[in-house]
Amino acid sequence: GDSVTQMEGPVTLSEEAFLTINCTYTATGYPSLFWYVQYPGEGLQLLLKATKADDKGSNKGFEATYRKETTSFHLEKGSVQVSDSAVYFCALSPTSYGKLTFGQGTILTVHP
């Protein structure tokens, strides 16, 4: 079945450090790929998405490129801020009903 694997967490960084959170997936066909973010005490919100191979999603300084050859969708940001502290979820959607399969989530903590 479909699955998403995220790098082990939690991740702790200093402000202005470079961020990478790895995400790899297993799916048949050509799924859409997403990164969601969950700030403390809130529900999930879409951070960025990519719907076909080689697409790059970007938002709020975050980027991720859909790599079909390596089945990956790694999240990157060049300079993190304290306000980026949150839980990040990678997800894929292969089906016609828009079901999402999520990774286990990665907790990011950014210190001043």
Place this chain on the structure above:
Amino acid sequence: DVKVTQSSRYLVKRTGEKVFLECVQDMDHENMFWYRQDPGLGLRLIYFSYDVKMKEKGDIPEGYSVSREKKERFSLILESASTNQTSMYLCASSLSPGLASRNEQFFGPGTRLTVL
């Protein structure tokens, strides 16, 4: 903006009680979903609905049922709550996906349920 609301942020119930979790969305979305979120496990789909009175089992439906009598409302029911159902429950909605780009789901704030 899409708004998905859930009836309670925090709920404490006793083992064996019947529990209702309510979710309402205001953007006329066809699809609605119930997930539970547990540390280290991410989000797991319990049930989803793609139309009024329609429902499909997700990955972990055991111990749960759902009801969708109106398009905007999707209820999750724990028939007889157990301690292993202590979790964060998240509701989401989305448009009917004619295009992959429509598969974005909009989430409510979650209900943290504790079963004693």
